Amino acid sequence: MTESFKRSAGRKVLSRSSAKELGSVSHLLVDAQQRRIAAVVIGRGKKAKLVDWEQLSGFGPDAVMVVDEGALRPPADEREQAATEGKLELVGKRALSEGGTELGKLDDVTFDTDTGALEELLIGDRHVQAGALMGSGSYAAVLDDSEVPSP
Amino acid sequence: MGVIGWVVLLVIVVVVASVAFVVIRRRRRGGRVIAVKEKE
Amino acid sequence: MRLLMTASQIRGLPVVTVRGGEDVAEVRDVIFSPEAGRLVGVTLNKRGFLAGRSRDVLPAEAIHAVGQHAVMVLDASSLIAPGDAPDDVAHPAVERNVIGDDVLTEGGSSLGKVTDLVLLVGSSGEVVGYQIEKTGGGRGYIPLPAQLAVSGAALVVPNITEEFVKDDLVGLGASVDEFRARLGLS
Numbered sequence: 399m400t401e402s403f404k405r406s407a408g409r410k411v412l413s414r415s416s417a418k419e420l421g422s423v424s425h426l427l428v429d430a431q432q433r434r435i436a437a438v439v440i441g442r443g444k445k446a447k448l449v450d451w452e453q454l455s456g457f458g459p460d461a462v463m464v465v466d467e468g469a470l471r472p473p474a475d476e477r478e479q480a481a482t483e484g485k486l487e488l489v490g491k492r493a494l495s496e497g498g499t500e501l502g503k504l505d506d507v508t509f510d511t512d513t514g515a516l517e518e519l520l521i522g523d524r525h526v527q528a529g530a531l532m533g534s535g536s537y538a539a540v541l542d543d544s545e546v547p548s549p
Numbered sequence: 550m551g552v553i554g555w556v557v558l559l560v561i562v563v564v565v566a567s568v569a570f571v572v573i574r575r576r577r578r579g580g581r582v583i584a585v586k587e588k589e
Numbered sequence: 590m591r592l593l594m595t596a597s598q599i600r601g602l603p604v605v606t607v608r609g610g611e612d613v614a615e616v617r618d619v620i621f622s623p624e625a626g627r628l629v630g631v632t633l634n635k636r637g638f639l640a641g642r643s644r645d646v647l648p649a650e651a652i653h654a655v656g657q658h659a660v661m662v663l664d665a666s667s668l669i670a671p672g673d674a675p676d677d678v679a680h681p682a683v684e685r686n687v688i689g690d691d692v693l694t695e696g697g698s699s700l701g702k703v704t705d706l707v708l709l710v711g712s713s714g715e716v717v718g719y720q721i722e723k724t725g726g727g728r729g730y731i732p733l734p735a736q737l738a739v740s741g742a743a744l745v746v747p748n749i750t751e752e753f754v755k756d757d758l759v760g761l762g763a764s765v766d767e768f769r770a771r772l773g774l775s
Contacts (some may be wrong), residue, residue: 478746498656577641580600584621584687585677586739
């Protein structure tokens with residue numbers, strides 16, 4: 399099923415084993431080179447936790463199910479720490495072409511809920527295949543502009 | 550000093566600080582275009 | 590129709606990594622070789638409102654692309670210590686700067702003084718023209734041949750350059766190909 403980053407924000411996160419509510423989705427951490435979601439960030443600030451995509455039993459329209467509460471972990475490195483602070487959030491991120499030209503802002507990103515693979519990047523009313531994503535970080539998402547349709 | 554005196558002083562301080570800010574930033578940022586000729 | 594920008598417009602642009610999406614530095618000085626007609630490298634400032642100069646430099650070989658909004662590098666290792674960079678980038682010889690030099694045609698007409706360089710947006714770093722302060726006053730743009738003889742206090746350009754003095758970058762962009770065709774180069 400196709401889901402979007404914007405729609406997923408704030409979605410409840412539950413433990414499959416205990417049905418306990420663990421928090422809600424605050425950010426989705428992306429591996430740009432593999433073009434997939436690497437982890438889900440739950441909660442905000444110092445208490446924020448990450449869950450690797452592989453530890454999800456399902457990403458549903460009403461809730462995100464984690465196999466077990468033990469799968470929640472604190473940020474392991476600087477990049478994950480930045481993710482918990484919202485610095486790597488793709489929604490609203492500046493979209494920059496590989497050639498150094500600004501393309502606009504990423505309004506939303508869609509992904510496959512079974513695999514976590516990114517599908518499309520939405521910039522205004524332009525739909526860009528996720529394959530165009532070359533890298534992303536705190537400043538910008540860098541896109542291969544040969545794959546970006548003209549506005 | 551009356552209230553007006555303090556307000557004027559405040560305005561002056563703000564203006565001077567803003568100008569100093571801009572000048573310092575411009576000097577630290579620098580940046581020139583240099584087209585270096587080969588040595589003759 | 591080529592997309593152009595001036596060298597001055599590169600100053601202050603963020604240096605962004607393609608893989609990391611991070612602004613790792615900011616452009617300070619922009620250094621060219623007028624003879625080779627291309628960008629040689631840039632010196633850097635740190636990012637941040639009051640941050641100062643950065644020791645690292647960025648030679649042209651390490652630049653992935655120059656665009657209107659950012660200078661792109663593959664990753665942060667593209668920024669190198671001045672000791673590892675060509676001398677022209679690490680210690681630019683400011684006293685041999687052509688900015689301010691006269692532009693003379695081969696026939697001896699003065700077109701004006703160089704105020705800026707015009708380059709192609711993209712990965713070539715190629716200089717395609719100069720911005721000049723015209724002898725009669727006002728700003729103009731002239732196309733350059735691919736190779737230019739530079740010596741003394743003036744730059745010497747082909748006579749037909751005089752017919753190609755444009756008022757803006759768009760005009761220059763439209764005329765570069767025709768200019769080069771007329772010169773018999775391309």
